[in-house]
Amino acid sequence: MRAFTYERASSIEAAAQTAAGNREAKFIAGGTNLLDLMKLEIETPTHLIDVNGLGLDTIEATADGGLRIGAMVRNTDLASHDPID
Ligand SMILES: Cc1cc2nc3c(=O)[nH]c(=O)nc-3n(C[C@H](O)[C@H](O)[C@H](O)COP(=O)(O)OP(=O)(O)OC[C@H]3O[C@@H](n4cnc5c(N)ncnc54)[C@H](O)[C@@H]3O)c2cc1C
Known part of the structure; x- marks a missing residue:
């Protein structure tokens, strides 16, 4: 390296x-x-x-019913997030 x-x-x-x-x-x-x-x-x-x-690790609901997924959200956190789970 x-x-x-x-x-x-x-x-x-x-x-x-x-x-x-x-x-x-x-x-x-x-x-x-x-x-x-x-x-x-x-x-x-x-x-x-x-x-x-x-602070890029948040999953937020948007006004139009979508999700804004931060660039640093862990795969496991996203997979277990309520609307996705
Ligand atoms: C055993 C194994 C199994 C896997 N299984 C899956 C799977 O099932 N599904 C899947 O999707 N992936 C899978 N992966 C891939 C894994 O999800 C990626 O390695 C992981 O998402 C990389 O994230 P990291 O934070 O380690 O990135 P890093 O290694 O730190 O960065 C990767 C690249 O992204 C760039 N980067 C990082 N953060 C940012 C940012 N915020 N803005 C701009 N550029 C950025 C870096 O400069 C680099 O070029 C697997 C990997 C392994 C080793």
Whole structure:
């Protein structure tokens, strides 16, 4: 695996700004896919932006009867969510 730097994003805006200014940066969530790809050097980001802790893990009902599913919602939480379960 190649060397990389790591930061825990402080806000959605800060994460987006860092990513926009660094083409070699990648967001990291759980790392399930990304870390394996980095170990094989298929993905070679020089900087990781951790987007955990930004409040993106909510499932909300929308006014038109739909669901807004956050980018960080766990598969298990979504699968057991009442309207889906
Ligand atoms: C044994 C096994 C079984 C699986 N079974 C299933 C299954 O049944 N169904 C299924 O759907 N999947 C399945 N998967 C895939 C699994 O769901 C994905 O690995 C997981 O969703 C990746 O999430 P992560 O948080 O680990 O992402 P990471 O590995 O952290 O990131 C993956 C990619 O998404 C990008 N990314 C992450 N978060 C964001 C964000 N908020 N905004 C923009 N880009 C982002 C990263 O930069 C990276 O390119 C399985 C995986 C394994 C290992």
